[in-house]
Amino acid sequence: MTRIVARCKSAPGEPSSVVVFDLDGTLMDNRPRTLVILQELAQELRAEAHSSAETLFAAKAESLAYLLGDSLRLLGLEHPELVSRAESFWRERFFSDHYLRHDVALAGAVDFARACYEAGAVLVYFTGRDLPLMGLGSFQSLRDLGFPIGVVGTELVCKPDAAIPDEEFKRKEGPLLRRVGRVVAAFDNEPGNCNAFLEMSPEADVVFVDTQHLPGAPPLDDRVQIVRDFRMR
Numbered sequence: 001m002t003r004i005v006a007r008c009k010s011a012p013g014e015p016s017s018v019v020v021f022d023l024d025g026t027l028m029d030n031r032p033r034t035l036v037i038l039q040e041l042a043q044e045l046r047a048e049a050h051s052s053a054e055t056l057f058a059a060k061a062e063s064l065a066y067l068l069g070d071s072l073r074l075l076g077l078e079h080p081e082l083v084s085r086a087e088s089f090w091r092e093r094f095f096s097d098h099y100l101r102h103d104v105a106l107a108g109a110v111d112f113a114r115a116c117y118e119a120g121a122v123l124v125y126f127t128g129r130d131l132p133l134m135g136l137g138s139f140q141s142l143r144d145l146g147f148p149i150g151v152v153g154t155e156l157v158c159k160p161d162a163a164i165p166d167e168e169f170k171r172k173e174g175p176l177l178r179r180v181g182r183v184v185a186a187f188d189n190e191p192g193n194c195n196a197f198l199e200m201s202p203e204a205d206v207v208f209v210d211t212q213h214l215p216g217a218p219p220l221d222d223r224v225q226i227v228r229d230f231r232m233r
């Protein structure tokens with residue numbers, strides 16, 4: 001982490017150093033967002049005197065899985081009707097501006113992003129969230145959590161359309177980061193995205209943030225470094 005901050009400095013006349021950060025599962029833990037949504041569903045179920053309401057209320061952010069269906073199964077909620085109702089209730093809310101305020105920063109993430117910024121890097125928040133439904137909420141959440149945003153040397157890059165798969169989007173748009181500067185580091189919680197960054201910028205420090213990721217991910221390239229959070233020890 002110290003080396004990456006040192007790489008953020010660029011000499012006059014050289015292209016700017018760029019540090020790329022994914023948001024969900026990288027800079028931010030979005031499980032509190034899911035928890036709030038499940039509690040709202042539990043309220044609705046309680047009003048109907050549904051037998052699963054109290055089980056859902058007992059859910060904890062730290063025991064949520066990557067996929068909602070897995071989280072429900074861990075709680076013992078497997079009735080297909082409830083699962084499909086929960087999935088559509090969750091999907092309508094999880095991928096929307098309004099609920100992004102519930103996300104929390106990973107340990108050390110704000111300080112690390114600020115350290116990179118203050119050392120001279122351009123920060124690019126390069127997310128699989130889509131611009132129409134999540135762009136404004138993402139900007140607001142970055143600002144409210146204390147990440148550098150809305151100032152010279154920062155960018156928020158979102159997908160134009162939610163239907164584009166994340167890795168496809170990052171592989172297509174990633175090479176365009178050259179117009180911002182020279183990528184010195186990239187952080188992501190998806191092994192596939194980390195491998196893609198390494199292919200696009202072999203000289204960069206590519207870092208896998210080991211939180212949660214899509215099941216069935218490809219093996220991580222062994223040149224990718226692994227951290228659990230952003231604390232600089």
Ligand SMILES: [Mg+2]
Pocket residue numbers: 022023024025026188189190
């Ligand atoms: Mg992510």
